[in-house]
Amino acid sequence: MTRQSITLIGGGLVGALLAQLLAKRGFAVEVFEKRPDPRVAGFIGGRSINLALAERGLQALRTAGLADDVLQRAVMMRGRMVHPLNGTPGLQRYGVDDSEVIWSVSRGGLNTLLLDAAEAAGVTFHFGQSLADADIDQRRITLVDEKGVERHHDAPILVGADGAGSALRAAMNDHTPLGIRVEPLGHAYKELEIPPATGATRFAIEPNALHIWPRGGYMCIALPNTEGSFTVTLFLPAHGPHPSFDTLPDSAAAATFFREEFPDLLPQIPRFAEDYDGHPVGALSTLYLDRWHIDDRALLIGDAAHAIVPFHGQGMNCGFEDTVVLADLLAESGNGTRDAFAEFQRIRQPNANAIAAMALENYIEMRDSVADPHYLAKRELGARLAERAPNHFMARYRMVTFTHLPYAYVFERGRAQDMLLEQLLRGSTSANDVQLDAAISTLEATLPPLPKLRHG
Known part of the structure; x- marks a missing residue:
């Protein structure tokens, strides 16, 4: 019996997990990823904001048999450690006790683990392959490698897990308008780092918390990494009057701002100037689509269908939840892909819209309401x-x-x-x-x- 073939565009977190789940359900899965293999070339980020793994994502990883492996590489966060401008930091627990915590995980480390698991399940990966064109009617895609060499691939069932900047989404929209709406947040981010502490403690500040410095219209957060460092993210208006990234064009201006607004944080970032001047300003938007699929031929999943701002820590968790729903629907559908795709959108779209709204509300809560x-x-x-x-x-x-x-x-x-x-x-x-x-x-x-x- 010939196994049904599915082609995935995108080998990031959602693509790699979906590929493994589909392979375990008997599908022949090929994945085309534009970046080089991170296990060979090292991880090349898109967004590198630390990921907060919660119950929904953990449940998907349990389905894949990977939860324990991931948790061994994660740092527990019990709650928000709120740092007021004047006063003592205080912990606001997320749950009732240590049975309700979230986990800080490395995007690169998690991606590597998921790729290994998918390959072990029989998935074929093609790295360094960018989607150049998708002929939706002929069910055929064109790919280009880093040397500009083209290749063609028959793709009777095509799934795009290629993120917020999805090339497959653009190709699908050229074929059939998807009703794309992008709503910029108006705020942007820049990453900094607190390095590991010297001595036995490893962590310069409390390790088992997500740290927040709320300042009303803006904030800093810090998430722990297993080796003892913290990834610090500054969120500010992108443009406009002070403070904004327009008014803090370089590390000298930013350091003055930090001395006034984050005086306890600045001394913890010894490479502040290098980080601030060397790291790009990242944009933040919410993506909405009216249509996630074109009948039984092509479907979008994860950020490619519903990218959200990161303030509820649910982007990855929502995408992982997507993968289990889709894998189950396809496994149950036999060859009825059209019905599976339609049912996937029917189930997941209202939930994606809801978490998008809650993530936007949570930004206001984090930067302002917590104090x-x-x-x-x-x-x-x-x-x-x-x-x-x-x-x-x-x-x-x-x-x-x-x-x-x-x-x-x-x-x-x-x-x-x-x-x-x-x-x-x-x-x-x-x-x-x-x-x-x-x-x-x-x-x-x-x-x-x-x-x-x-x-x-």
């Missing part, structure tokens, strides 16, 4: 309700990060819960102002119980 007294009161009241009435209340962040509840459900439930918290607090900045038994009665009368299945 706001009313927000902290809502957070405290929510924690008390979750403890006393766990079947009716769970913080939205916990639902996103530690459960498999659909993002679309979480978005709507989170809005309803937030309206209830606002109603209970009535503008107060203290959870102690709310009579808890009465609040629980209101909660149980207002909102239905949460779905039973929550954790993986």
